[in-house]
Amino acid sequence: MQTANSQVNYSSASDIIGALQNILAHSQQMSDFKTPHSRANHIPNTNYPAIELKGECISNIVAERQQQLDTVSLDISGLETVMGNIENLYKQLVEQKNKIIQSMTFYKGLVSSLWRLPTEILSQIFHLCLPEDKYLSPASKQAPMLLTTICRPWREVAVGTPSLWCRLHVEPTGRDWEKAVAFYHSWLRRARRHPLSLAFKCWNSSEQFSLLEPYVKRISSLAVRVYHEPGNYETLLKDLPRLPALQELVLQGSTLSPRMSKSISRLPSTMHSLDVSDMPAFDISRLSWLNRVWVHLTNVKISISHPDALLHLLRLCPNLSSLTARTSFYEAQILEPLTHANIQSLSVVNLSGNIGCLTGLFNALSLPNLRVFELWHRGSNLWSHEVLKAFLARSRCSLESLIFSGQLTVTEVQRAEYIALIPSLNVIVGPRSQHFS
Structure with a gap:
């Protein structure tokens, strides 16, 4: 029998069932705690012998009850451990069930005609999964990011389809900007040589343009919103002439100064919108x-x-x-x-x-x-x-x-x-x- 402070780890459902059976057996053995004296309708008076009562030694009864109390306390501790292990085992079984279902779904899918589709057709289907937004948010629960998490074949097709990664909405991230830049570069590299459509919710001059630097010759559409300092706009517009493939420009959130207008006037003749x-x-x-x-x-x-x-x-x-x-x-x-x-x-x-x-x-x-x-x-x-x-x-x-x-x-x-x-x-x-x- 384990001590009351021991931690019992049951490795299987059969171990847990065995432990429960032992606890139940102990409980049944100690179901009757009555004595001839406990069935009496009155408390014994002081005239009863102090050592014996109807042939029973009170000290022996107390010792027996102490032993029973120790056993029950140990069983309670053991039961608490068993209940914790039951909860852990339940979680493990649920997880195993989900993995089995996923595995079944995967292997059932192998016989589906979807898996036999040519890569070109699957790529077209993936395009139909994209949100209708002009600039795509890099959310994990929507395409194209979602398509990379379904299975390995789908990930290979999605990552290998450059046209899925040509649109991107860059969100402000504060202190995590360096981490975000690595993610955005990973996204934009998948577009390979395709023209890019980018939107910046909040322009912060040098930081954002450092992200654009490797792709300046491929940016065909750029949308920028500046909330506060017009100076940020002027920094941005100073760099706009460096975008030789720019065809569309969207400016929001600030007034237009003569200096900013001069920068816009130097935009390439490729810009039509x-x-x-x-x-x-x-x-x-x-x-x-x-x-x-x-x-x-x-x-x-x-x-x-x-x-x-x-x-x-x-x-x-x-x-x-x-x-x-x-x-x-x-x-x-x-x-x-x-x-x-x-x-x-x-x-x-x-x-x-x-x-x-x-x-x-x-x-x-x-x-x-x-x-x-x-x-x-x-x-x-x-x-x-x-x-x-x-x-x-x-x-x-x-x-x-x-x-x-x-x-x-x-x-x-x-x-x-x-x-x-x-x-x-x-x-x-x-x-x-x-x-x-």
Whole structure:
């Protein structure tokens, strides 16, 4: 028998069962603790013999009870140990069960047609598993990182598919930046020679650019948000001309200074897309700071403060095919007519309370190549149906989709009149578009 302070380790379920059987046997042997005296209805008085009671020696009974108490205490200690071992054994069995299920799943999968798919097809399936986000977060529970944890064959295919690793959202990590840099390098190296799309939630000048340094010739898309110091922006923009393959730039969270604009103006002619829609609104003066950039652009997202500034932007961007504009117009203006031959997609979100402020803009504008036009307004006042009809008739465009979102509504009569102008037109009235999210 083990002592009360001993630690018993049972190596198997049979050892635990044996120990429980011993404890149960001890308990059954000591089930009756009654004596002739204990069945009496009164406490013995002092006249009873001090040494003997009905042939039994009290000292012997006490000694026997002490022995029984020691045995029960030992069994309780043993039972506590057994219960702990039962809990450990339960955990081990559950773990073994899970491993057996995983093994069964793996070997069942070997006979599945999925394992016989060519690597090229499996790579295409992995692409369909990627989140729809433009820049991928390196989370372990979503693709592509998740795909590397399923099994060895899947990991080999995922790691060997460079196009899965071309997009990355770099998060601020504080003191763990060095560890994070090693992880980000591992991610980006898997992209091999493919063009890269990178986003930085918070730019911290030299640290982030040290991460970019090995990949500067392959960065085609860069999105940057700076929360506090404009100086960080200027450090970043000073380095932008060193990105010879840059095609798309997204800037958020800070105002644009002349010095920053000068850096943007030195961007390569390969850049065709600029998104500054989350920066303060542009007027004609601020637009002029980027004169060397606009001529190359085909896609622009921007905030505009005045109707004449929007028309000025269109004059600066002769190759523009897609424009998303956040407007904050507070008065209608009479503007010089302007025809832009290349605009195919125009999305306008009106952030002012009066949608009538857009009237002057659309009275002046003609877009003969327009295919998609979307208008979002947060107020309840109605858009001028006649102004839009005149704009479509003047443009003589083959418009495919006319979208009213936000709180704008269209009557059936108005819908019919739009379609009468352009028979193939699809008129859509719905919630806020993803262009303005």
